[in-house]
Amino acid sequence: MSSTPVRLADVVPFSWVDGPGNRFVVFTQGCPFDCLACHNPETIPPHPPGTRHQTVAGLLTEIRLAEPYLQGVTVSGGEATAQWRFVRDLFRAVRADPRLRRLTTYVDTNGHALPRVWDALLPVTDGFMVDLKALDPDVHRRLTGRGNGLVLDSIRYLHDRNRLAEVRLLLVPGHNDSADQLERTAAWLAALDPEVRVVVIGFRRHGVRLEFSGTPEATPELLARAREALEDAGLRNVVTV
Numbered sequence: 001m002s003s004t005p006v007r008l009a010d011v012v013p014f015s016w017v018d019g020p021g022n023r024f025v026v027f028t029q030g031c032p033f034d035c036l037a038c039h040n041p042e043t044i045p046p047h048p049p050g051t052r053h054q055t056v057a058g059l060l061t062e063i064r065l066a067e068p069y070l071q072g073v074t075v076s077g078g079e080a081t082a083q084w085r086f087v088r089d090l091f092r093a094v095r096a097d098p099r100l101r102r103l104t105t106y107v108d109t110n111g112h113a114l115p116r117v118w119d120a121l122l123p124v125t126d127g128f129m130v131d132l133k134a135l136d137p138d139v140h141r142r143l144t145g146r147g148n149g150l151v152l153d154s155i156r157y158l159h160d161r162n163r164l165a166e167v168r169l170l171l172v173p174g175h176n177d178s179a180d181q182l183e184r185t186a187a188w189l190a191a192l193d194p195e196v197r198v199v200v201i202g203f204r205r206h207g208v209r210l211e212f213s214g215t216p217e218a219t220p221e222l223l224a225r226a227r228e229a230l231e232d233a234g235l236r237n238v239v240t241v
């Protein structure tokens with residue numbers, strides 16, 4: 001078994017919001033994006049003082065303790081693919097373990113990774129949940145500090161390989177919620193696949209940096225408007241949270 005250590009932000013032994021069913025979630029440290037709306041900005045720097053390191057073997061021990069109550073394991077972030085070798089090694093080890101191999105393996109990602117990273121993860125990953133922060137590249141750059149070319153390519157790449165579990169849209173009022181942006185995003189996703197699961201998440205201020213804490217939160221009306229735009233475009237699997 002590989003002993004590639006991961007830079008770890010946190011571990012949650014039971015979560016219902018990070019993929020299907022009850023899941024063990026590994027939150028990695030470090031992210032190539034710098035999202036204005038990030039709820040855990042302390043997970044962005046790759047090497048902050050006091051970063052915890054953990055090996056695959058150490059995490060397997062923790063997962064075994066929770067195993068009777070789990071449906072799967074998710075690696076989230078920070079950005080999981082920034083430490084993709086660890087993700088690959090962890091999921092390989094889960095699948096090789098007689099007690100753990102029944103667990104599904106999911107990655108929660110911002111999608112900013114090259115095909116060779118997905119190729120390394122595809123053989124050991126059941127599903128990828130990908131954030132689409134904005135379809136418009138300029139808005140995406142403003143919100144995250146990076147363009148979205150890789151993200152859009154990744155969504156297509158994973159969909160074509162039947163491993164795109166869901167696309168997550170975080171709606172940030174005043175930034176990516178205009179009618180025009182919603183319609184174009186809906187059209188892009190519907191052209192990809194009308195059956196793709198789309199999860200619309202309303203921006204909440206909890207945890208964000210002080211300079212972004214004055215941004216209005218998403219209202220139920222905004223979520224309903226987004227849902228309508230997505231469904232009007234033909235998407236049949238839209239969830240709002």
Ligand code: SF4
Nearest residue numbers: 031033035038078110
């Ligand atoms: S991609 Fe996620 S972890 Fe990274 S900065 Fe954005 S919200 Fe935070």
